[in-house]
Amino acid sequence: MKISDTVVGAGFVAxxxxxxxxxxxxxxxxxxxxxxxxxxxxLGGLMAVFGGLVSLLGLRARDVTxxxxxxxxxxxxxxxxxxxVLAGVLAYIFLVEHLxxxxxGALVIFTLMWRLQVRxxxxxxxxxxxxxxxxxxxxxxxxxxxxxxxxxx
Amino acid sequence: xxxxxxxxxxxxxxxxxxxxxxxxxxxxxFVGAVPGLTATMAAALLVPFTFxxxxxxxxxxxxxxxxxxxxxxxxxAALVRxxxxxxxxxxxxxxxxxxxxxxxxxxxxxxxxxSAMGGLMGAVILMTAAPLLAEVALTFTSFEYFWLAALGxxxxxxxxxxxxLKAGLALLVGLFFSTVGVDITLGYPRFTFGITELLNGVxxxxxxIGLFGVSEILxxxxxxxxxxxxxxxxxxxxxxxxxxxxxxxxxxxxRSGLLGTFIGVLPGAGADIAAWIAYAVSRRFSxxxxxxxxxSIESIVDAGTANNSCLAGDWVPALVFGIPGDSITAIVxxxxxxxxxxxxxxxxxxxxxxxxxxxxxxxxxxxxxxxxGYLAIKVSSTMLRVxxxxxxxxxxxxxxxxxxxxxNSLFDVGTMLAMGILGYFFEANGIPVAPIVxxxxxxxxxxQNFMVSMIKSEWDLTQFFTRPTAAILAVLTxxxxxxxxxxxxxxxxxxxxxxx
Numbered sequence: 001m002k003i004s005d006t007v008v009g010a011g012f013v014a015x016x017x018x019x020x021x022x023x024x025x026x027x028x029x030x031x032x033x034x035x036x037x038x039x040x041x042x043l044g045g046l047m048a049v050f051g052g053l054v055s056l057l058g059l060r061a062r063d064v065t066x067x068x069x070x071x072x073x074x075x076x077x078x079x080x081x082x083x084x085v086l087a088g089v090l091a092y093i094f095l096v097e098h099l100x101x102x103x104x105g106a107l108v109i110f111t112l113m114w115r116l117q118v119r120x121x122x123x124x125x126x127x128x129x130x131x132x133x134x135x136x137x138x139x140x141x142x143x144x145x146x147x148x149x150x151x152x153x
Numbered sequence: 154x155x156x157x158x159x160x161x162x163x164x165x166x167x168x169x170x171x172x173x174x175x176x177x178x179x180x181x182x183f184v185g186a187v188p189g190l191t192a193t194m195a196a197a198l199l200v201p202f203t204f205x206x207x208x209x210x211x212x213x214x215x216x217x218x219x220x221x222x223x224x225x226x227x228x229x230a231a232l233v234r235x236x237x238x239x240x241x242x243x244x245x246x247x248x249x250x251x252x253x254x255x256x257x258x259x260x261x262x263x264x265x266x267x268s269a270m271g272g273l274m275g276a277v278i279l280m281t282a283a284p285l286l287a288e289v290a291l292t293f294t295s296f297e298y299f300w301l302a303a304l305g306x307x308x309x310x311x312x313x314x315x316x317x318l319k320a321g322l323a324l325l326v327g328l329f330f331s332t333v334g335v336d337i338t339l340g341y342p343r344f345t346f347g348i349t350e351l352l353n354g355v356x357x358x359x360x361x362i363g364l365f366g367v368s369e370i371l372x373x374x375x376x377x378x379x380x381x382x383x384x385x386x387x388x389x390x391x392x393x394x395x396x397x398x399x400x401x402x403x404x405x406x407x408r409s410g411l412l413g414t415f416i417g418v419l420p421g422a423g424a425d426i427a428a429w430i431a432y433a434v435s436r437r438f439s440x441x442x443x444x445x446x447x448x449s450i451e452s453i454v455d456a457g458t459a460n461n462s463c464l465a466g467d468w469v470p471a472l473v474f475g476i477p478g479d480s481i482t483a484i485v486x487x488x489x490x491x492x493x494x495x496x497x498x499x500x501x502x503x504x505x506x507x508x509x510x511x512x513x514x515x516x517x518x519x520x521x522x523x524x525x526g527y528l529a530i531k532v533s534s535t536m537l538r539v540x541x542x543x544x545x546x547x548x549x550x551x552x553x554x555x556x557x558x559x560x561n562s563l564f565d566v567g568t569m570l571a572m573g574i575l576g577y578f579f580e581a582n583g584i585p586v587a588p589i590v591x592x593x594x595x596x597x598x599x600x601q602n603f604m605v606s607m608i609k610s611e612w613d614l615t616q617f618f619t620r621p622t623a624a625i626l627a628v629l630t631x632x633x634x635x636x637x638x639x640x641x642x643x644x645x646x647x648x649x650x651x652x653x
Binding site: 002003005008012016019026029033035036039040043047051053078081082086089093096097101108109116117118127130131134138142145146 | 202205318319321322325326328329332336338339341343344367370371374540542543545546547549550551553554557558561563566567569570573574577581582583584599600603604607608612
């Protein structure tokens with residue numbers, strides 16, 4: 001997802017300013033020497049300067065965002081694939097404690113494979129087998145307390 | 154020294170460790186040979202497993218895996234013209250051109266032998282340089298450590314990247330992440346937004362898995378169902394003609410081994426940079442520079458040696474100063490901290506067996522590389538046929554479970570996801586990801602040593618320049634900042650006499 005350097009640079013200027021602003025209420029050391037705020041302020045300042053330079057160089061090179069690509073984003077398969085990954089992990093985070101790893105894990109893998117054009121039956125088999133193996137490895141061998149949810153194993 | 158090596162050998166020959174070495178070799182070879190999976194990603198994915206290992210086994214597994222992966226990256230470069238890892242990118246075109254000329258067996262044979270030789274040279278230099286440097290490092294105080302970390306940060310930005318500005322931004326982001334959590338001077342919570350999980354800072358391991366694992370998955374999603382046209386190679390006699398070739402280029406091997414290790418020692422510059430620089434140097438001194446890019450076996454000898462020797466070099470600053478030589482050793486430092494070990498000169502005195510085990514495992518890994526590499530080349534076409542759409546889905550699950558396993562926390566899974574998106578977005582806009590990791594590791598070292606020094610010297614900045622070692626490091630750091638100016642100066646000086 002390529003954006004123009006001008007915009008990316010401006011984003012960093014804003015981020016730098018936000019970091020700086022975030023430290024304004026930080027306490028100081030005795031005799032007024034800067035304490036917790038010193039390092040973040042230097043970082044925020046440098047980030048804004050570097051971001052500004054990237055932005056300027058982008059402007060000079062007439063580096064512009066490809067607007068057509070942005071308008072067609074909803075038809076771009078790579079972008080939708082990325083969204084599926086995002087949605088899958090978010091769904092995992094919020095649902096795994098209710099449904100358990102065995103169900104959620106398999107669902108996430110299945111959805112992703114299905115989206116990536118693996119045939120549904122094959123995807124389902126691979127998802128269940130692989131996820132059970134991961135469960136066995138982490139929950140049984142390494143003793144990681146993976147959420148059990150509604151299944152008891 | 155001899156007895157330490159013997160002790161390390163005894164430790165490494167336990168069946169558990171031998172099994173670990175074998176499994177990690179296979180893992181490394183697979184990851185290296187499949188385009189889209191990098192050695193750094195593999196190291197990040199190994200971390201959750203190392204969490205359950207002894208420190209020794211953890212280090213050995215990362216050494217073995219990374220050595221094998223950097224070699225195996227050469228295989229798809231020769232067979233399908235796609236580097237398996239970024240470290241093979243420099244000579245991908247040369248490898249593939251030679252394959253088209255029917256010399257694939259020679260290329261692969263040279264790849265495996267130069268990789269092993271480079272790795273062994275790097276290991277020998279690591280074994281000699283690291284203890285010597287550790288002696289020096291014992292005299293360092295917070296002033297020296299500050300400059301050392303500053304030098305590391307500067308080298309990351311100025312030497313290790315095409316666009317210093319963008320690398321600088323990535324580094325600043327990493328440094329910013331390192332400030333999250335309770336600060337060291339007053340214990341004041343910074344940028345935690347009231348979230349308890351952030352009081353201890355951004356957790357390094359989920360961040361790593363996100364930056365190198367999830368972002369790589371996102372990038373692969375665009376081409377996951379692509380199939381490569383695979384060149385079938387019989388690989389019956391990959392060692393035929395290799396000896397003559399290596400003898401012909403023996404000077405190149407020595408030169409690139411040294412160069413690669415030196416680049417490894419520089420903080421922030423990893424095996425990919427080593428390969429590019431060795432490639433450029435090789436062309437500069439070659440008798441046949443016109444062949445470069447069109448199938449030069451000489452370039453493969455040079456760059457193939459350099460990238461593997463670099464791996465051992467990367468461990469020098471990591472073990473001696475706790476300053477990572479590349480993104481893999483940044484992960485290693487994270488693992489050491491996780492194990493309650495502090496890398497630094499003291500580790501050479503307190504845990505010599507650990508340090509020697511790293512040396513010995515480098516040697517074992519590079520010797521094993523020849524038979525294992527041969528087998529990997531034999532099965533390479535099968536490895537390249539593994540459907541990537543299934544592979545990517547499986548790796549995503551490993552990322553999720555791996556991030557969760559460190560603290561048993563779903564918050565970490567969220568961190569992983571956020572870092573994955575960040576890493577993907579950065580890479581897409583030409584901003585390198587590795588400096589973020591270096592920033593996260595070096596940030597606390599820079600800040601703590603600076604604050605300690607300032608408070609110790611009652612805010613007397615001159616102390617940073619008056620101690621002799623500190624002054625030398627300061628000069629080196631400032632010279633590093635000036636690297637963009639050197640080409641301009643050089644041009645001016647070289648033009649002057651021609652006018653006269």
